[in-house]
Amino acid sequence: MSVPLVPKLLRAHLADLALNDSRLDDRGQWDARDTKLETGILARAEGSAKVTMGDTIVLAGVKFQIMTPYPDRPNQGGLMCSCEVRPIAGRHWEAGPPSPQSIELGRVVDRGIRESGCIDVDELCIIPGEKAWQVILDLHAISDDGNLFDAFALAGIAALRDATIPAERFEIGEDTPLKVSKTPIMCSYHKVGGRFVYDASYREELGGDERIHITLGDDDHVHSLQKGLKGIFTAEEFDEIMEHAKARCAELREIVNG
C-alpha cells in the first residue's frame, strides 16, 4: 500500500461529522454496512465464501495438501492462513512484495481463527508421523472500501465451515466435511474524528487514527486482540468497544452458523 499524504481536509470533515454524531454515509457510530455472505462459490476450491460489506468484497478459498507432521507433533496436521491484497482491489494497492500493512492484516486474521481452536489439528492426522492434512485458507480481496480485516475473518471461517476434505482425489478414503467446532468472529473499530466507530469505510480509515481488532468466540471468550497504528486509547473506550463487539459478533455468528 502506498503511503497517501494525510488528507487534512478529510480529517477536519470527519471531526465535524463526529461532533454531530454522524458519518460520511450517514451511519451511526456502531452501525454496520449491509453485509452478505455466500458460500460454495468457487469451482476449484474445496470450500469457499464471498463476503460483501458495502463496497468491500472478498473471497476465501480452502485447499488441502498432504504434509509430513512435525517431528515434535507426529499426530497433528496443520492450518495455514494466507492473505493477499493485489492491485485489483483498489487504487491504493500496488503490486510488489507484501507491505507491512498486508503482513499485519494476514497475521491478525490468521491468529483470530487459529487461536480459537476451531480446527482440531489432531483430527487432520492420517498416519501418525507420516501423513496429515494441511488445511490452507487463502483470503483474496476483490474490492477494498475499508475494513478488510472483518471481511477476511468472516469469509475465512465461513469457507472453513464449507470445506470438504478431498480424500478421494488423494486416494485415501472418502470425502468428508472438515470439522469446525467453533465460530470465531472479528469486529474492528477505528478511531475516526476522535471517537471509535464500527466497520469503517476506506475514507474513514484514510482520515482516521488507531484501530482495534477483537476476535470473540462462543460465550464471549476472547481469542485475539490487536491495536494497530499510532494512537492512544483509554480503558473506558476499550470497554465500550468490547460491549459492542459481544453483541455484533453474536449476530454475525448466527449468519455463519445459519
Add this chain to the structure above:
Amino acid sequence: MSVPLVPKLLRAHLADLALNDSRLDDRGQWDARDTKLETGILARAEGSAKVTMGDTIVLAGVKFQIMTPYPDRPNQGGLMCSCEVRPIAGRHWEAGPPSPQSIELGRVVDRGIRESGCIDVDELCIIPGEKAWQVILDLHAISDDGNLFDAFALAGIAALRDATIPAERFEIGEDTPLKVSKTPIMCSYHKVGGRFVYDASYREELGGDERIHITLGDDDHVHSLQKGLKGIFTAEEFDEIMEHAKARCAELREIVNG
C-alpha cells in the same frame, strides 16, 4: 534491460529506408546476417555450441544432473532451458533480477525446443521412480547486436545435438550421446519502418515495433509462436512471414544437422 527513450530520429530513418526497400546495413527485407555455428567449444560442458550472427554472439552449454522423477511421471527425466543475458552482452543490459524482456526471451526459446519433442524424456529414465537424467541447457549471451532469440534457439539445439550423457562420472554405465530426434529452428521477424524484416539488428529492434517468433520442425510443423511488444498485424503479413520461415528454417536445419 533499461528502457531507452524511443529514438524518434532512428524511427524516422528506418521508415525512410523501408520506403526504399533498404535497411541500415543494406540488407534486403528477408536477408540474414552472416551466420556461423561451432560446436564442442566449452571445456566443462557436456555439449556446447557458439553461434555468431553478424555482431551477435551467444554460447550454449549442456549439463546433466540426477533428478528424482515426478511422482506422476515416474518414467521420465527432464529438460530445463535457462537463459541469461548479463552486463557483458551490451551497454543496454544491466545487472539485476531478470527483466520482463529476459523472462520472455527464455520462455520463448525454451518452448520452441521443448514443444518440438526433440528430446524423448522417457529415454532419460535410469531407475523408474528413483533416478533419471535432467538435461539442463544454459544459454548465455556474449554480444547482443539484435535477434538473441534466433541465436539462442540455434545454439541451443546444436548444443543438445553435441551432448554426451556423462554416465561414467556419475558411475552409472558408459557415456552415450544424448538422443535428439528432431531439429526445431526459430525464425524471428521485427516490424521495422512499417514492414516486417528478418533477423533484425539491435538498432532495428530499438526503432521497431512488434516482433513475431516462429519455431518450425521437420515437415514445416509449427511448434511455437510468439508475438511480442505492442503492435497490430494482419493475416496477410503473417502468411508472408510464415512462407519465409519455412524456407529459412530448412536452410538452418541443414547447418545444424550437417
Add this chain to the structure above:
Amino acid sequence: MSVPLVPKLLRAHLADLALNDSRLDDRGQWDARDTKLETGILARAEGSAKVTMGDTIVLAGVKFQIMTPYPDRPNQGGLMCSCEVRPIAGRHWEAGPPSPQSIELGRVVDRGIRESGCIDVDELCIIPGEKAWQVILDLHAISDDGNLFDAFALAGIAALRDATIPAERFEIGEDTPLKVSKTPIMCSYHKVGGRFVYDASYREELGGDERIHITLGDDDHVHSLQKGLKGIFTAEEFDEIMEHAKARCAELREIVNG
C-alpha cells in the same frame, strides 16, 4: 552501509596528524585501543563471547544443529560462520539486504577461522553418512566504532573455545566441550593519512584508503589475507605490517587462551 560522501576535510586532517606521527585519539601508529574479552555471557548460546575495543562492541554466539554429512564427505560435520551488522550498530548501518561491505566482512572473518583448521570437522561426525554436528558461529555487532573485522574474529574464536556440544538436549549422549585445537587471530591495518595504522577507529576508516587483514595461527603461520578497498601498497609496507601482526597476534592469543 550507505555511501558517505568522502569527507575531504577529514582526510586532510588525518594527513596532517600522520605527518606529526599522531592519530585522532592520540594513539601511536601501531597502538591498539583498550581491548576486553568476556566469555559465557549469552544465556541461550552454547558458547559466547563479547569483545570491547574502545567504543566498538561485538557479540559472538555458537549454536549447534544436526546435519546430514555431504555425500562426498560422510565422516565430516560442518562449521558455518555468519556475520550480521544491523541498524543498532551505528548511524551508517541501514536495514536491508547484505551490502557488499558486510558480505566481505563475513567472508574474511569466516576464512580466517575456517582455514586455520581450528575445528576438526571429522570429530563432529555422529553416525557416518547420517548425522553430524554443524557448528554455527554467529557474529553480531552492537556498536561500530571501527575495526569490526578484528573484533568479530576475536569474539568468534573465543566463543568457539567457550562452546559445549549440547548432546543431551539432542538425546545423543553427554554434553562435551567443543574441541578447538588452534587459535587464529586477525589483525587489520588501514591506510590513513598515507601510512598504515593498526586498529583504526570508524572515523579513520571513513577518511582512509585500503585496508589489509591478516590472520595468523600458532608459530606465525599465515591462514588468511585480504586487501580491501581501492589503493596501492608496496612489498615493504606489507613486510612492516606483517612484523607487527606477528607480535600483536601473539598478545591477543594469550588473552584468548588464558
Add this chain to the structure above:
Amino acid sequence: MGGYGDVQMIDENGLRMDGRKPGDVRPITIETGVVPVADGSCRMIWGTNEVIVAVYGPMEAHPRKIQRQDRAVLDVAYNMAPFSTTDRIRPGFNRRSREISKVTADALESVVLLELYPRSKIRIGIEIVSAEAGTRCVGLTAASVALADAGIPMTDLVVSVASGKINDVVVCDLNKEEDNYGEADLPMGVLPNTGELVFLQMDGDLSPDEFKQAWDYNMDAAMEVHKLMVEALKGGGN
C-alpha cells in the same frame, strides 16, 4: 501440452466429451461493474473459468521513471488466485504470470489510445479465481471489456480464443481435459472489426493444414464472443 494421444476425447460422432462439436466455444457469461471501487470492471465466466478484472485510471504514473512523456503506460497484473486450480498455487513471484502480464499489456497497448493521457498510468488487475483452460485468453478478453466499462478510448475491443489439437483432431476452445491431454494450443487475440491480430502464441505440434484449421476456428469464435461482449457493455450481459 501433455501429448497423451491415447486418451480418447472425440467420440464416434465427432463430438467432444462435453458434447461440443469441434468448432464450438464453451458457454460464456459477461458482467460489468463487479468491482465497486474500480473505474471499470468485468467478470467473465467462460466454461468453468472465472476471471475478475478491475481497471484504475488514468492516474498519475509513479515512480516517475515509468512515466512516458508522450503517452500513458499500461500496468497489467495477471494473477492466478491460490485456490483457482486443483493443486494450490503458492502466491508470489512467478515467471508465467509475469510473461502473461507482459503479452496482455502488449496486446492492449495496441488498441488503447495511450497518447491521450501523457505521463499517466492505467492499471489493469486480472484475477483468475477459478481456472479451467485458456485463462490468458479469458483474462485478455475480459480486460478489454473492463477498459470499455471504464470509458477508456480504444480503436477496438480485443477478443482472444485458443484452438488446439486432441487425438489428431483440431478443435476450438480447449477445455481442461483437452488442454491436459492435447497436442497443441494456439491462442490468438483478434480485433473483431478488422480481423487484425494483437496477440499470438502457440505451443505443441501442428501440421501446416492443422494450423490453418485452428486459425480459422479462432477467427470464427472471436466474432461470436464479440457479440456477447457488445451486449454486456450495452447492459444486456447481466
Add this chain to the structure above:
Amino acid sequence: MGGYGDVQMIDENGLRMDGRKPGDVRPITIETGVVPVADGSCRMIWGTNEVIVAVYGPMEAHPRKIQRQDRAVLDVAYNMAPFSTTDRIRPGFNRRSREISKVTADALESVVLLELYPRSKIRIGIEIVSAEAGTRCVGLTAASVALADAGIPMTDLVVSVASGKINDVVVCDLNKEEDNYGEADLPMGVLPNTGELVFLQMDGDLSPDEFKQAWDYNMDAAMEVHKLMVEALKGGGN
C-alpha cells in the same frame, strides 16, 4: 499458545514453578548508555530475556520518499539474534519481526513529540540477544528508556507487560515454560502517568472474567516496572 493444559505449572500453594505468585513480575535490571556510538541506548534484562536498544537521531530521513513534511518518522527494527533462542534463528526477512517492528513503532509514535522534527527520522534498533518470553514487551519498554536516554521529548514512557493463562489460572508476565504451555497471552503497552494504552495484542482463550484479571495484573505490573525505569534514567539503574 501451545495449549497443553495437562502439564502442571502451579503448585498446591498457588505458586508458579519459579516460585512467583500469580501477579508477580520476573526480576528486572535496566542500564542506559550501553551502545557508545548511539545517541541513546538501553540494556534491559528481564528474567533471562536480554535486550539491547540503540536510538539514532533525529537525523535526515532518506530516501526522501519516507520523509513527512510535518513530523519525524520512527524507523524501528526489532530483531532476534540468531543465538537468542534454543533453536538457532536464520537471519533475514521474517514476517514476525516485521510485524513486531510495526506495532512497536505504532506504540512509540503515540508518545514521541514527532512534530518537533519535521522531515527527519529517528531510528530505533532493538536486538533480542537472549530470549525468554515476552520479548516484544521488553523491546518496547527498553525502547522508551533508550528514547529518553537520547533526550527525545515524549509525553510519557511506555511500559509493556504480558499476562496470560496457564492451567486455567491467570498469571502475570509469563516465563518461557509458561509461554510454551500456556493457553493465552495478553501483552499491553501502558502510559504509566494516565493508565492509557498505546499497544494491545492478545492470543488464545480467555473468558470475560479471566480477561479482566489479566488486564488488571498488567496495569499493576506496569506501575511497578515504571519505577525501575525512572530509577535507571536517574542514574540509579546500573
Add this chain to the structure above:
Amino acid sequence: MGGYGDVQMIDENGLRMDGRKPGDVRPITIETGVVPVADGSCRMIWGTNEVIVAVYGPMEAHPRKIQRQDRAVLDVAYNMAPFSTTDRIRPGFNRRSREISKVTADALESVVLLELYPRSKIRIGIEIVSAEAGTRCVGLTAASVALADAGIPMTDLVVSVASGKINDVVVCDLNKEEDNYGEADLPMGVLPNTGELVFLQMDGDLSPDEFKQAWDYNMDAAMEVHKLMVEALKGGGN
C-alpha cells in the same frame, strides 16, 4: 583448500602432474576485440580456464545515486557461467561472485585514472565460461587488458597470479587438481612496472618461509604474463 595431503601430486623428480616445475605458469593465450558490441574486450585462455571480459564506457552513471562528483565509478560484474564447472552452477545471486566483483573493482580502481571522467561509469563484465582454478586472477588480468583495449587510461596493467602449496611443496599457479587437494592459495595482483600490489588474498596454511616462496613465485610469474599481455595489446596476441 581441501587439505588432503595424502594425494601424491609431485613426483620424484619434483615435477607436477601436468609436467610443470614448481615455479611454472600454465599456458596462456590472450585475444582482444572478441565482443564486437563492446568498447573493449579480451578473451584469456589460461590452462583450461576461459574468460571473456567486455568493457563499456565511460558512460552516464545511473541511477544518479551511484554517481561521484569527482570521478568515474567502476561497475564490475564477475560471473561464472552455469556450464563453466563440472557441477552446474545455479544462476542468480551468489556471495562469492559479489565478493570477487568487489575485490576486482577495488584493484582496478587503484590504476584507472577515474578522475578524468567525473559522474560517469565504466562497466566491466567478466564471464568465466570455462573454469579451472584461479578464475579470479584470470578475470582481473583479462579485465586490465580489456580496459586497455577500450582505451581507458591507466597508470599500469594489473597482473594477477596465485601460488599455493601441495604436498607441503610451494608451487606457482595451481591447476584444478592442485587447487582441490592443495593446502594454501595466495592470489596477488601486481603492477608490473613498480612491483606494487593492488590485490591480495590468501587462504590455508603457510609457514613464514613458505609464504615468502609463494610471494616470490607470484612476482616472477606476473612479469612473465605481463609480456604476453603487452604482445596481445600490440596486436601480436592473436
